[in-house]
Amino acid sequence: MDVLLFAFLVATAVWGVSRLRDLFAATMMLSLFSLLSAGLFMVMDAVDVAFTEASVGAGISTVLLLSTLSLTHRREKRRERRLDPAALVLVFAVGALLLWGSQDMPAYGDPQAPVHTYMVPRFLEQSGEEVGPPNIVTSVLASYRGYDTFGEATVVFTAAVGALLLLTGLRRRGEADSREPGGDEQGVRMRGNVILRVAIRPMIPFILMFALYVQFHGDYGPGGGFQAGVIFAAGVILAALIWGLHRVREVFTPRALELLIAGGILLYGSVGVVAMVRGGNFLDYDTLAHDPVHGQHLGILLVELGVGITVASVMIALFLLFAGRGRRSPSAVESG
Amino acid sequence: MTGREPDGDGLRLLVEPATTTRWVRVLYAVCVLLVVAGEGLRFFSHAFDHVHYGFEAWPGFYGAFGFVVFVFIVYCGRWLRGVVSRPESYYRVDEPERSK
Amino acid sequence: MSHLISIVTENLPMLQVVLPMLAAPLCVVVHHRRATWWVALVVTWASFANSVALARKVYLEGPLSYFVGGWEPPWGIELRIDELNAFVLCLVSAICAVVLIAAPRSFDQEVESDRHHLAYAAFLLCMTGLMGIASAGDAFNVFVFLEISSLSSYGLIALGPSRRALSSALRYLIVGTLGGTFILLGVGLLYMSTGTLNLVDLQQRIPASDGHRTIVVAMVCVVVGACIKLALVPLHGWLPDAYTFAPSVVTAFLAATATKVAFYVLARFLFSVFGVASSIDRFHVDWVLLPLALVAMVYGAAAAIFERDVKRMLAYSSLSQIGYMVVGLALVTKSGLTGGIVHLVNHGLMKCGLFLAIACVVLRFGSPHLGVQRLGSTHLDRLRGLGRSMPWTSAAFVLGGLSMIGVPATVGFVSKWYLVLGAFEAGKWWVAALILFSSALAIAYVWKVVEVLYFADPPRREDEVGEAPWWVLGPTWVLVGASLVFGVWTAPTVRMASAAAEVLLPALAGAGP
Amino acid sequence: MTTWLQSLPPGVIMAVGGLLLLALRGRALQFGLVVLPVVSYGHLLALPAEHVVQLTIMGLDLVPVRIDRLAMVWGHVFHWAAILSAVYALHVQDRVQHAAAIAYAGSAVAAVFAGDLVTLFVHWELTAVTSVFLIWSRDDRARKDRDPEECYRAGLRYLIIQVASGVVLLAGICLRWADGGGLEFEGLATGDITSAPLWAQLVFLAFGIKAAFPFLHNWLQDAYPRGTHTGTVFLSAFTTKMAIYALARGFAGTDLLVPLGVAMTLFPIFFAVIENDLRKVLAYSLNNQLGFMCVGIGIGTELALQGAAGHAFAHILYKALLFQSMGAVLWSVGTCKATELGGLFKRLPVTALCCMVAAASISAFPLTSGFVTKSMTLSAAAEGHMTLVWLLLLFASAGVLEHSGIKIPYFAFLAPTKKDWSAIERPPWNMRAAMVTTAVLCLGIGVFPGVLYRFLDFQIEYEPYTALHVVGQLQLLLFATAAFVWLVRIGAYPHEKRATILDFDWIYRRALPAGWDRVVRRSSVFWTRGGRLAENARQDGLVWIQRWVGDGAALTQTRTIRGIALWVLAALAVGLAWVFWLH
Incomplete structure (x- = not known):
């Protein structure tokens, strides 16, 4: 089933991108593609990959794409518009070939699949002693493959840097170019919505609390820095919608956000560096405390915190940037 | 820088119509003398004993050879000019315009 | 102190990635325009020193393996440095270090000042990504770092002064994401059918499942993905615009590094992971790549001949040069691979020098977006008579161009020599003939610029400009000089390249020069 | 330090230093121009007489320096020529030209001392690339003769042919290497070249292009008259003589060189x-002189080879002097067309005298350098019992007198003219100094041939001044002169006429383009029927290519994302289909 889904995915996404002249729709298609493949990874138990793909592919890449789109024309230029049989043929050819190629994939859930027989046994049997946390996913994510996770956090950071680069430029160009659509501040509009205010306002503290729970309870249940960061950011975004952007901006000034975004990565990295300085390899948490288990615990905690900080602040920063799009905001003056 | 060079009055002797004839006569005379000198070598030295080819020892061989060859070359040149000479702008006009 | 030194020497492979990776957020924290530059500069030069030390160590002691987090592979992540990646790492870090010297002048002109710290951060992130790919011993790491380098390069390209920089970046983003996704797909499929992500481990486990369709699909996905990032014709659509509209130094940096690392990925997966027995002997990937590479070689050069914008012309020339590298790979002979790999470095040096020379020109004429001139500052007509007003820049361009042609005593010759040898070794003399033909085309496009630089009259008197500042001219000449030095003193590059070729083609280790 | 200097190939000081001249101006430029060849010569003289430097690069065993007797002949005279030409060019304020000239001279010297084919190839191409600037450079003094467009095109043709020679050479080297042969540059073939291996034939062809073999010669007559007034002096000295050296080194005793050489001595006449x-006349005469040397190399005996070497030595000097004097005329008058000149000796007596010395030398009058060197080749031919060759060479000797000995000085300096030259500028001191020095050298060699033979370390005794030789040669020359006088007097001597003389270049300047044009036009009919390509192909192939990859053309226009994605998809499809098909 997932094999079919997968082949369908590739074909649809590529076809959609190639067929659609409307860049906005194409962007959405790509985002959808990323989201679906994240789902696919989830199904295949590669949770960390799925999370990265979801947050990066479906989330931040899309945001980046949209921010770029808003600076350029929404439609690609073209001379003629006609149904292209070549594209159609190609898509179906690739689809068919992929189907053919997926014939001898291991069946879904097959316990004899290489995935389940090679590395997983050790993770299942020994991670409790070697690393500690009962949540094996967290062990794999933050310790066995901590370098990957660091890389993924850096991907998020990179996306933020890219978005900041583009959007600060956007403001400048927006001023120079009066054709830019004037950005209605969403917050201004939303503030009038009574239902929203009444219904959501009480939830915000709980959302933020839940985020902290997911953050620090990642050792024991599903969760961790990525999820926590996103949830926390969602809370803040909701707050902004209700109380207005300026209120949030007072707390999260552009400079503070920059520091937080960078700080999370630096925290993660410095855990690794400290491990190095203490005589271990990079990200070898064993060396962090007097005995390996405590060290692992401490390391995972700090590392997840770093991820959470970066993810949350990146989300908030992106939201603020977009919400403030086209508006001459104080931050532009400040950062200049 | 350029003023120091003497005027070529000395050389004018070479081409003044009055003197050219005299020079030409001198030239002819030297030619005759050279043939005589060649013959002199034959009688007063062994110069001709070691020539590579017999015809080198013919009286005035080199002189005759030079004269004939020269005339031949000049007439060939005249003929060749009729064959390969073209107006000066031959290539210039017909070559395609340089692409921009 | 000695403790510190031992930490550094123990962690050389890791520091290679971690240094720029941590310097990037540091730049964001520091925020000050010049201070961030200093941070970046110190880190890139340290990184360069690091990679040289690393290469030395690899040559003395053989391949290095580093277990991140102390977990042994395949459970943990391994960084594995052998002769091939050591060479690539040296190139990337050297280019970064040299380009960064020129960066402030160029950024001052082309990038708004409040974005400089972010630009340096993106630069360092891109470097991180490239170094990460080149040092990775884990397939998934390759993807993660590919994303880092790609995302940051989109941002850097979008910084270009022209509005079209944005659309170019967008196009690159979409296409690059496609490429990244294919690689991810391939990695996923590999994991599915082998249960491991470690490259060495994959290499050992793949033959066991030989003929597995999943693995075959994975191979196609990875090759296509790598070829997109490599911009091998016909998957090159993103490249000309991206190179043309990016800020000058960014173009110089990306042209010399990004495609080279993609080439590394392609070579690594084809030869090491899938193995010659599978990828070449069984599935004849070389039969597909060779014609494409030859087309790229000729097409790029032919397009460059007609291009009137010098920056774009160089971009097309890059396509052609990428063709050379892939030809070397697709010949599957010792000399050919040596040629391809040595061209990777050689082309990096000379193309970076050429693009920096263009950066000099842009510095003097102003970028098209800031000025009022209708012609872009890199348009051929703007360079008229520049040989007189900017002699050093012009001379650097000419020397770089000679190297591009492959004139003896330049690095270009060294590469082509080995490629031609490789072609003869493979018994494909027609490939050698095409290589020479493409070099002849290179003469045409380089000549076109030389003619304009030296034999055309400057358009107007008031357009006379002075020489570019030494901050940019210096790095340009360092690279051009390097491309001459390594054209004569070929021992280091060729020895490293041939060692790298042996890593890829262990079976042929004895053959060749 | 010593070893470092010793391993430095001779000429590299000039080749590299030449580039540095680009950074100089004014006095410093002039200083560098003269000092570089002098320093380079000093360096050469400081090296041991027999000396080899070996080097391994990229697995190739190279010999960047190989000094021996034969190479030293060229080493000396190339430096003399470089120094004299540098002095001659001193008044020109053109960095590019000077840099190119010195680098050109340096790479020619380095080529002569190259001990292996790869090094030779490198310098072979360097001489091509550097020398072309002497044709392209501006020369305000020679505007009438040097239409910039013409010079540009001639330079381009020159460059293409020169580089082609290098490419052929490289092909030969590669073939030899692929066959498992070494790279050493020594005795590549001898005897029958037609039965030699292909690589040797290719190398022979490459040398032949630069030595201006018949049908490969036209670049010489095409390009040299279009050099700047100083540039051609440099050009005349190096490229062709480097090729002669290469032939002497690699193909001594190759039979084919004899008929080729004879043909070369004859047809240019x-x-x-x-x-x-007149500069084109000199180019033809240069070709003719090369013929003598080729014959000598082809005969291949010790006497013949040393005759060729000695002839090359003397030839470089008097040919340079001829070009110098014509350069001086060009500088003063602005043209070298015989129809525009005449009677210049009154205004330019020094130049005229020097020109006459050179003319006498090239015609081999006794007491001049030509006399003591050229006759060695003739003697060698005679000793080899090649009667026909000997007669034809004698014929050519008279021919040399015609075009270089008489025509040049007569039409430039002596012919009657109504023009008044009193207003023209005389050449600057440095040009005159260079000319006088060269003239003195030509005479000096003629008067003291023994000094030359010893200086060049010749291994055989040869006495040019036998009574018979002197008298015979004088007869030949003076009777020919008499014939000239006689022909002029009876009006049979052809008057000079402005014209383009067709030569072999007609093939590639006229016939091939026209033929190509016709082919393309024909085929366009085919394409009209064939479909859409018709309009693309009408003019020529270039336009057709441009159509596809030109600025903004179909294959190079900015891609839409859709287009790129389709390509990606297609690549994926092809890749998958490919592997599944093989699966």
Whole structure:
């Protein structure tokens, strides 16, 4: 089933991108593609990959794409518009070939699949002693493959840097170019919505609390820095919608956000560096405390915190940037 | 820088119509003398004993050879000019315009 | 102190990635325009020193393996440095270090000042990504770092002064994401059918499942993905615009590094992971790549001949040069691979020098977006008579161009020599003939610029400009000089390249020069 | 330090230093121009007489320096020529030209001392690339003769042919290497070249292009008259003589060189008679002189080889002097067309005298350098019992007198003219100094041939001044002169005429383009029927290519994302289909 889904995915996404002249729709298609493949990874138990793909592919890449789109024309230029049989043929050819190629994939859930027989046994049997946390996913994510996770956090950071680069430029160009659509501040509009205010306002503290729970309870249940960061950011975004952007901006000034975004990565990295300085390899948490288990615990905690900080602040920063799009905001003056 | 060079009055002797004839006569005379000198070598030295080819020892061989060859070359040149000479702008006009 | 030194020497492979990776957020924290530059500069030069030390160590002691987090592979992540990646790492870090010297002048002109710290951060992130790919011993790491380098390069390209920089970046983003996704797909499929992500481990486990369709699909996905990032014709659509509209130094940096690392990925997966027995002997990937590479070689050069914008012309020339590298790979002979790999470095040096020379020109004429001139500052007509007003820049361009042609005593010759040898070794003399033909085309496009630089009259008197500042001219000449030095003193590059070729083609280790 | 200097190939000081001249101006430029060849010569003289430097690069065993007797002949005279030409060019304020000239001279010297084929190839191409600037450079003094467009095109043709020579050479080297042969540059073939291996034939062809073999010669007559007034002096000295050296080194005793050489001595004579541009006349005469050397190399005996070497030595000097004097005329008058000149000796007596010394030398009058060197080749031919060759060479000797000995000085300096030259500028001191020095050298060699033979370390005794030789040669020359006088007097001597003389270049300047044009036009009919390509192909192939990859053309226009994605998809499809098909 997932094999079919997968082949369908590739074909649809590529076809959609190639067929659609409307860049906005194409962007959405790509985002959808990323989201679906994240789902696919989830199904295949590669949770960390799925999370990265979801947050990066479906989330931040899309945001980046949209921010770029808003600076350029929404439609690609073209001379003629006609149904292209070549594209159609190609898509179906690739689809068919992929189907053919997926014939001898291991069946879904097959316990004899290489995935389940090679590395997983050790993770299942020994991670409790070697690393500690009962949540094996967290062990794999933050310790066995901590370098990957660091890389993924850096991907998020990179996306933020890219978005900041583009959007600060956007403001400048927006001023120079009066054709830019004037950005209605969403917050201004939303503030009038009574239902929203009444219904959501009480939830915000709980959302933020839940985020902290997911953050620090990642050792024991599903969760961790990525999820926590996103949830926390969602809370803040909701707050902004209700109380207005300026209120949030007072707390999260552009400079503070920059520091937080960078700080999370630096925290993660410095855990690794400290491990190095203490005589271990990079990200070898064993060396962090007097005995390996405590060290692992401490390391995972700090590392997840770093991820959470970066993810949350990146989300908030992106939201603020977009919400403030086209508006001459104080931050532009400040950062200049 | 350029003023120091003497005027070529000395050389004018070479081409003044009055003197050219005299020079030409001198030239002819030297030619005759050279043939005589060649013959002199034959009688007063062994110069001709070691020539590579017999015809080198013919009286005035080199002189005759030079004269004939020269005339031949000049007439060939005249003929060749009729064959390969073209107006000066031959290539210039017909070559395609340089692409921009 | 000695403790510190031992930490550094123990962690050389890791520091290679971690240094720029941590310097990037540091730049964001520091925020000050010049201070961030200093941070970046110190880190890139340290990184360069690091990679040289690393290469030395690899040559003395053989391949290095580093277990991140102390977990042994395949459970943990391994960084594995052998002769091939050591060479690539040296190139990337050297280019970064040299380009960064020129960066402030160029950024001052082309990038708004409040974005400089972010630009340096993106630069360092891109470097991180490239170094990460080149040092990775884990397939998934390759993807993660590919994303880092790609995302940051989109941002850097979008910084270009022209509005079209944005659309170019967008196009690159979409296409690059496609490429990244294919690689991810391939990695996923590999994991599915082998249960491991470690490259060495994959290499050992793949033959066991030989003929597995999943693995075959994975191979196609990875090759296509790598070829997109490599911009091998016909998957090159993103490249000309991206190179043309990016800020000058960014173009110089990306042209010399990004495609080279993609080439590394392609070579690594084809030869090491899938193995010659599978990828070449069984599935004849070389039969597909060779014609494409030859087309790229000729097409790029032919397009460059007609291009009137010098920056774009160089971009097309890059396509052609990428063709050379892939030809070397697709010949599957010792000399050919040596040629391809040595061209990777050689082309990096000379193309970076050429693009920096263009950066000099842009510095003097102003970028098209800031000025009022209708012609872009890199348009051929703007360079008229520049040989007189900017002699050093012009001379650097000419020397770089000679190297591009492959004139003896330049690095270009060294590469082509080995490629031609490789072609003869493979018994494909027609490939050698095409290589020479493409070099002849290179003469045409380089000549076109030389003619304009030296034999055309400057358009107007008031357009006379002075020489570019030494901050940019210096790095340009360092690279051009390097491309001459390594054209004569070929021992280091060729020895490293041939060692790298042996890593890829262990079976042929004895053959060749 | 010593070893470092010793391993430095001779000439590299000039080749590299030449580039540094680009950074100089004014006095410093002048200083560098003269000092570089002097320093380079000093360096050469400081090296041991027999000396080899070996080097391994990229697995190739190279010999960047190989000094021996034969190479040293060229080493000396190339430096003399470089120094004299540098002095001659001192008044020109053109960095590019000077840099190119010195680098050109340096790479030619380095080529001569190259001990292996790869090094030779490198310098072979360097001489091509550097020398072309002497044709392209501006020369305000020679505007009438040097239409910039013409010079540009001639330079381009020159460059293409020169580089082609290098490419052929490289192909030969590669073939030899692929066959498992070494790279050493020594005795590549001898005897029958037609039965030699292909690589040797290719190398022979490459040398032949630069040595201006018949049908490969036209670049010489095409390009040299279009050099700047100083540039051609440099050009005349190096490229062709480097090729002669290469032939002497690699193909001594190759039979084919004898008929080739004879042909080279003969056919230029007839063209020279009718050519109007005096520098082109000199180019033809240069070709003729190369013929003598080729014959000597082809005969291959010790006497013949040393005759060729000695002839090359003397030839470089008197040919340079001829070009110097014509350069001086060009500088003063602005043209070298015989129809525009005449009677210049009154205004330019020094130049005229020097020109006459050179003319006498090239015609081999006794007491000049030509006399003591050229006759060695003739003697060698005679000793080899090649009667026909000997007669034809004698014929050519008279021909040399015609075009270089008489025509040049007569039409430039002596011919009657109504023009008044009193207003023209005389050449600057440095040009005159260079000319006088060269003239003195030509005479000095002629008067003291023994000094030359010893200086060049010749291994055989040869006495040019036998009574018979002197008298015979004088007879030949003076009777020919008498014939000239006689022909002029009876009005049979052809008047000079402005014209373009067709030569082999007609093939590639006229016939091939026209033929190509016709082919393309024909085929366009085919394409009209064939479909859409018709309009693309009408003019020529270039336009057709441009159509596809030109600025903004179909294959190079900015891609839409859709287009790129389709390509990606297609690549994926092809890749998958490919592997599944093989699966």
